[in-house]
Amino acid sequence: MKLLHLISHCGFMETPPYLRSVKRVSWFCTCASKWEGGVSMVQGASRGIGFEFVKQLLEKDERGHVVATCRNPNGATGLLELKNKFSERLNILQLDLTIESSIEESANSIKERYGSLNLLINATGILSIPDTLQPETTLSKVQKTSLLLAYEVNAVGPILVIKHMWPLLKVGGGHGTERDVAVVANLSARVGSIGDNRLGGWHSYRSSKTALNQLTKTVSVEFARKKDPIICLLLHPGTVDTDLSRPFQRNVPEGKLFTKEFSVQKLLSIINNAKSRDNGKFLAWDGQEIPW
Numbered sequence: 001m002k003l004l005h006l007i008s009h010c011g012f013m014e015t016p017p018y019l020r021s022v023k024r025v026s027w028f029c030t031c032a033s034k035w036e037g038g039v040s041m042v043q044g045a046s047r048g049i050g051f052e053f054v055k056q057l058l059e060k061d062e063r064g065h066v067v068a069t070c071r072n073p074n075g076a077t078g079l080l081e082l083k084n085k086f087s088e089r090l091n092i093l094q095l096d097l098t099i100e101s102s103i104e105e106s107a108n109s110i111k112e113r114y115g116s117l118n119l120l121i122n123a124t125g126i127l128s129i130p131d132t133l134q135p136e137t138t139l140s141k142v143q144k145t146s147l148l149l150a151y152e153v154n155a156v157g158p159i160l161v162i163k164h165m166w167p168l169l170k171v172g173g174g175h176g177t178e179r180d181v182a183v184v185a186n187l188s189a190r191v192g193s194i195g196d197n198r199l200g201g202w203h204s205y206r207s208s209k210t211a212l213n214q215l216t217k218t219v220s221v222e223f224a225r226k227k228d229p230i231i232c233l234l235l236h237p238g239t240v241d242t243d244l245s246r247p248f249q250r251n252v253p254e255g256k257l258f259t260k261e262f263s264v265q266k267l268l269s270i271i272n273n274a275k276s277r278d279n280g281k282f283l284a285w286d287g288q289e290i291p292w
Contacts, residue, residue, distance in 0.1 A: 037063025038173070039114045043095060043161050044124030046070035048242040049187065051078050052260040053121055056268060058086045065114065069095035069106055097124055097157030100164075107164040117168040118177075119271065122158035122186045126150060127205050135202040146204045154208035158186050159215045162232075169230045177272040181229045185271050186216050188234040188282065195291035213282060213292065220280035231279035235270065237263040238285045258285070 040057050044050040045068035054068045066089060070076050073092045083090050093109055096102045110117065126149070128134050133146050162184055173179035190196055192209025213234055220232035238258045266285040282290045 037061055037065060037089075038118040038177070039065045039067065039110075039116060040119040040121070041067040041069065041110065041117055041165065042121045042123055043069050043097075043158070044122065045092075046072070046076035046079055048123070049237055049240060049260055049264060050121070050123030052264040053123060053268070054079065054090070055082060056261075056264050058082065058089060060268075065089045065091070067091045067093060067106075067110055067114075067117075069093045071096045095161075097153055097161070100160055103157075103160050103164050107168065110165070111168060115168070116171040117165060118171060118173055118182050120162065120165050120169060120182075120184045121271075122161055122184075124153060124157065125187060125189075125209075126153045133204070135205055137201050139203070142203050147207070150204035150208040151211060154205070155211035155215060158212060159219070162216075162219055166228075166230075170228060172229060173272075179272065179274050181231050181274070181276055183271050183274055184216075184219075184230060184232045185267070186212060186232070186234050188212055188216075188236055190236045190284065190290055193282070193290050193292060217280050217282075217292075224279055231274060231276060233271065233274060233278060234282040235267050236282070236284045236290060237267055 038061075042050050042053045042057070045054045050068075050070075054066055057064060057066050066086075068076075068079050068082075068090060069092075070079070071094070073079065073094050076092065079090075079092050083092060091113065093106045094102060095106045126133065129149075133149055134141075136142050136146070169182040169184065172181060173183070189205070189209045191202060191206050192213050194210060197206065216232050216234050223230045223232065239256055240258050240260055240263045242260060263285055270283060270285075270287055282292065284290055
């Protein structure tokens with residue numbers, strides 16, 4: 001009996017099966033009540049659409065908490081200004097999509113501080129980098145380095161973020177939403193649609209977004225099979241006036257270049273009204289489904 005007591009006291013004794021679900025429900029209820037407004041995470045939050053997501057999440061829900069991640073928090077002037085305004089509700093963490101250990105460290109930090117997440121938005125994406133990556137106008141310009149870089153940032157990184165945040169995404173929608181499930185929203189692009197590809201070109205960007213679509217769809221199937229209260233969405237924000245699109249805006253039709261404020265407002269409406277039946281859908285900013 002003394003040995004049994006020692007094992008139990010030291011934490012080595014396995015929890016009886018009939019108590020595991022009770023303990024888990026109790027733990028999640030405690031987390032949910034502590035962070036009444038819900039906790040959202042925006043990955044890729046230092047600028048562009050990601051920054052606008054952080055801004056609107058903080059401004060539109062006076063109780064919600066936001067975790068904003070980026071590669072260089074000290075250089076993220078916009079986030080630092082928001083931190084001055086929303087000091088209690090904004091937490092800025094360092095996360096580099098190309099370094100999995102930094103993703104894991106962010107997940108551990110979120111778990112220690114909040115215990116759970118209601119919303120995860122993967123907003124990072126690359127299309128061009130001077131002297132490193134340019135959209136290919138012809139097959140002859142395709143390079144292995146460009147393909148691998150686009151895949152790493154646009155497809156592999158977001159899925160690794162979901163992998164490490166998955167244990168935290170189990171507590172429903174949060175205050176200010178109509179949903180009863182947690183949401184993972186990955187920013188994709190219409191050019192990632194195979195069925196909608198009529199112009200060709202942009203091999204690295206197109207195919208990396210297509211890969212993101214397939215990976216996200218596969219994750220959504222797993223969540224549904226395991227009956228996890230999580231849904232995955234792929235969202236096309238439209239052509240938005242950001243650093244990513246700026247070099248390529250010349251041929252955008254009149255009225256089709258959106259502001260960050262407009263696009264994020266539309267996307268948040270989709271997210272906040274998402275239902276379980278929307279799991280795995282590829283949606284445009286106006287709520288219309290996009291062909292795979």
